Amino acid sequence: MKERGFMPFSAAGALVVIVVLGMVAQASFSRHQRSLDTISDISISSLQAMAAGVCGDLQLAVKYATYRALWEVCKDADLHDNGVSAIGLLATRYFLEHLSGLISGYSSRDARIEVVVCDEARRPLIEISDAGNGYVTARASLPAGSKIRLTSWDDKTSLAIPFENIEVFVDSRYFLLEQKMNEFVEGRGKIIRSWRTMEYSQALVALFLTGRVELVRSRSKTSFEAAWASHELDIFGSSDYWATAQGLAGESVGAEILSDLFDGTEGLFGISMSRENLYGLLPPVPIRPSPGISVYHEFNIKRVSYRREDPAGLLGLPTATPIPIGSTGAAIWWGQWEITVEMDDVPVEKIFDFDNPTIPLLYGNFYVHEPLAYRWKIPEKRFVTTVTVFSPKPFTIFTK
Amino acid sequence: MEKRGIGCTADVMVFALLISTAISILCAFSPADPRINSERYAESFARSTLLSFLNCTADQFGGFSYRLGGLGSGVNIPFIGDSLKRQLGHKTIAQLLAEDILLNMCLEAREVTLSPNREMDDKLRVFLKSVLDNTIDGRFGYRLRASAGPVDLGFTSFNFNLVVEDLSCARIQLCSETQLLSLPVSRAELTKITRNQHGINLPRGLKTELVIEVSLELWST
Numbered sequence: 033m034k035e036r037g038f039m040p041f042s043a044a045g046a047l048v049v050i051v052v053l054g055m056v057a058q059a060s061f062s063r064h065q066r067s068l069d070t071i072s073d074i075s076i077s078s079l080q081a082m083a084a085g086v087c088g089d090l091q092l093a094v095k096y097a098t099y100r101a102l103w104e105v106c107k108d109a110d111l112h113d114n115g116v117s118a119i120g121l122l123a124t125r126y127f128l129e130h131l132s133g134l135i136s137g138y139s140s141r142d143a144r145i146e147v148v149v150c151d152e153a154r155r156p157l158i159e160i161s162d163a164g165n166g167y168v169t170a171r172a173s174l175p176a177g178s179k180i181r182l183t184s185w186d187d188k189t190s191l192a193i194p195f196e197n198i199e200v201f202v203d204s205r206y207f208l209l210e211q212k213m214n215e216f217v218e219g220r221g222k223i224i225r226s227w228r229t230m231e232y233s234q235a236l237v238a239l240f241l242t243g244r245v246e247l248v249r250s251r252s253k254t255s256f257e258a259a260w261a262s263h264e265l266d267i268f269g270s271s272d273y274w275a276t277a278q279g280l281a282g283e284s285v286g287a288e289i290l291s292d293l294f295d296g297t298e299g300l301f302g303i304s305m306s307r308e309n310l311y312g313l314l315p316p317v318p319i320r321p322s323p324g325i326s327v328y329h330e331f332n333i334k335r336v337s338y339r340r341e342d343p344a345g346l347l348g349l350p351t352a353t354p355i356p357i358g359s360t361g362a363a364i365w366w367g368q369w370e371i372t373v374e375m376d377d378v379p380v381e382k383i384f385d386f387d388n389p390t391i392p393l394l395y396g397n398f399y400v401h402e403p404l405a406y407r408w409k410i411p412e413k414r415f416v417t418t419v420t421v422f423s424p425k426p427f428t429i430f431t432k
Numbered sequence: 433m434e435k436r437g438i439g440c441t442a443d444v445m446v447f448a449l450l451i452s453t454a455i456s457i458l459c460a461f462s463p464a465d466p467r468i469n470s471e472r473y474a475e476s477f478a479r480s481t482l483l484s485f486l487n488c489t490a491d492q493f494g495g496f497s498y499r500l501g502g503l504g505s506g507v508n509i510p511f512i513g514d515s516l517k518r519q520l521g522h523k524t525i526a527q528l529l530a531e532d533i534l535l536n537m538c539l540e541a542r543e544v545t546l547s548p549n550r551e552m553d554d555k556l557r558v559f560l561k562s563v564l565d566n567t568i569d570g571r572f573g574y575r576l577r578a579s580a581g582p583v584d585l586g587f588t589s590f591n592f593n594l595v596v597e598d599l600s601c602a603r604i605q606l607c608s609e610t611q612l613l614s615l616p617v618s619r620a621e622l623t624k625i626t627r628n629q630h631g632i633n634l635p636r637g638l639k640t641e642l643v644i645e646v647s648l649e650l651w652s653t
Contacts, residue, residue, distance in 0.1 A: 045450025
């Protein structure tokens with residue numbers, strides 16, 4: 033019997049080898065395709081990462097431009113009718129300066145990156161707004177069509193990412209400082225009321241205990257300073273207690289403390305430092321934790337003067353003026369005088385965002401983080417109040 | 433009959449040989465190299481980690497603060513303690529790196545020992561290490577490097593280097609991802625620093641653009 037197989041073993045083996053080679057070729061081709069796809073993915077993802085870096089740079093540029101503008105405007109806040117608009121304009125200027133540097137930097141550093149700002153005649157404008165709790169949001173609106181264009185080295189992959197709006201959170205409480213300073217300046221009549229109350233209380237106590245009123249310049253000066261500090265405490269939750277302590281305890285205490293600090297800072301920063309500068313570097317801890325504002329004030333009382341306003345006083349008599357009551361012969365004694373406090377120069381009030389010492393500033397030889405400071409010059413140099421006292425007993429009024 | 437037997441044996445042997453060849457071709461061809469896969473995973477992990485890491489605020493990782501150094505050390509005034517504190521929780525890590533460089537910039541070949549911001553640099557290194565330890569969580573060894581410069585001044589150069597790493601169990605470097613950040617300082621300010629800090633006037637026309645290179649290397653463990 034002649035039995036024959038379906039095909040020879042060697043032919044079957046050859047067939048198997050051919051099939052295996054076919055499979056391997058197919059798999060290799062697929063792997064190659066996958067590799068190309070992966071390279072393309074890597075290329076895209078690397079471009080995306082690069083775009084994220086450029087976006088990060090632009091955001092930081094907006095943030096630092098806003099820091100600088102905030103600092104510049106707030107250091108003379110009383111000179112600006114519209115602080116928000118002034119900050120926006122200044123921030124725009126600083127941002128544009130930095131943007132042109134960034135664009136040229138990218139073109140020289142990495143040919144794959146191109147930052148396109150369309151229609152350069154139209155300037156981008158930064159606007160600031162309240163981000164809540166007094167913090168700032170800065171929004172840069174660039175001309176329509178502005179974009180980041182990225183191309184891979186082989187020119188096969190390219191990305192164009194529009195960036196017409198850049199919004200960043202700025203960690204300085206400009207709006208809180210502005211609001212608090214407005215409250216302080218608009219409500220400064222309270223300083224005069226508190227001062228008058230203190231003067232009145234002192235006069236009554238003296239009248240009750242000694243039967244006469246002494247008008248003491250140093251005491252009126254202290255009362256005025258205390259009234260100022262009390263208004264600061266009401267509005268800012270703190271006061272310039274170093275200055276107040278210096279005023280109350282005498283020059284020696286405060287001077288010694290400050291002189292130690294001045295020595296330390298001057299040695300370190302290589303510049304001489306005023307008390308105001310020192311507060312920027314070492315803002316005093318606020319008395320109340322909320323809202324977290326440090327306070328500095330600068331005023332030098334040049335003169336305290338008294339002027340009697342009751343008739344006896346106007347005649348130059350030390351006694352109070354008697355006011356007869358009917359025909360009984362009894363009288364009420366009336367004393368009235370005006371107190372004037374005069375400053376060397378207009379007072380300066382400055383508040384610091386103690387909770388956010390976040391702005392990097394060049395300070396002498398080093399950059400240092402400082403809090404945003406909001407400085408205001410109070411327009412008056414003279415502060416006047418009138419005290420009126422009535423007593424059933426005669427009394428005298430002396431000026432020391 | 434004998435001839436047919438020999439032919440059949442040869443046929444089987446050729447068959448066996450061809451099958452062995454086919455098997456060895458199949459064995460030699462591995463559909464995917466596991467090392468390549470792990471490198472790709474590491475690359476993608478490094479890229480996403482670096483991007484998210486740089487754009488997160490310090491508060492998202494528990495906050496960051498430091499104390500202004502060099503002041504008050506010889507001054508015995510207890511209530512200025514908190515005045516020295518610098519709380520920077522709202523800043524992104526990219527911003528912290530940029531500001532660390534700005535606040536601790538120094539000239540190579542000149543030892544600047546007296547800096548009020550030394551503690552920021554030290555604290556930032558500790559902070560970044562803790563963030564990376566938590567993020568990478570032992571999956572890889574890592575090295576984060578932030579460097580600026582050198583900006584060549586002809587006779588010396590600006591330089592800054594910050595390295596944070598955990599390579600205790602690291603074996604092979606799998607990947608390195610880099611992000612470039614621009615240092616937000618103008619030429620005018622840079623000129624002022626060099627003049628004030630080191631008494632050097634920058635040469636005119638010198639390219640002084642400072643770029644921060646932040647790279648994250650991942651290593652297999």
